[in-house]
Amino acid sequence: KQEVTQIPAALSVPEGENLVLNCSFTDSAIYNLQWFRQDPGKGLTSLLLIQSSQREQTSGRLNASLDKSSGRSTLYIAASQPGDSATYLCAVYNQGGKLIFGQGTELSVKP
């Protein structure tokens, strides 16, 4: 059974810092991996989708990497801003197309 773990559960950083969020999964036979952002009480916004054949994806200040063999992904946020404060969720698509989520990392960026 696929399990997705995100560390840390919560993170607080000062504005301007670069930071890394970690995601690990137990079964390397994944189809895709996706990072989402969730603001308090709101739905999910897709940030980056990495296909299983890719190593990384970039969007603006965000860079996500994927290492299937080790079952790991990282989300790198450069020059963090208070507006980046949210919960970040990692999710993997298994071969059947089912999306399995981690529990999320709650990020707080202090001005």
Added chain:
Amino acid sequence: EAEVAQSPRYKITEKSQAVAFWCDPISGHATLYWYRQILGQGPELLVQFQDESVVDDSQLPKDRFSAERLKGVDSTLKIQPAELGDSAMYLCASSPGQGKETQYFGPGTRLLVL
């Protein structure tokens, strides 16, 4: 930009009452999903539709939950009777094809059962 619509956004109900949530996916999206997200956890799939057919409802508590997508477009998720443990965010998502593409999520319905 097309979005997934959900209503209501918030619902407060008493235990043993019936409650229903509605979802309208992005136009043309064949696959529709209902997820439940308990506070502090990631979403978990309750049911997946491909057009009007159920593809996966293995995690749906069928004694009290039901879902339908009669015309293959919008969908309704019902809980009867609601229990205290059903308090959660209920998220709807859709994707264009067979379910391995990016899923687009709606704003969710936050349910509180008293």
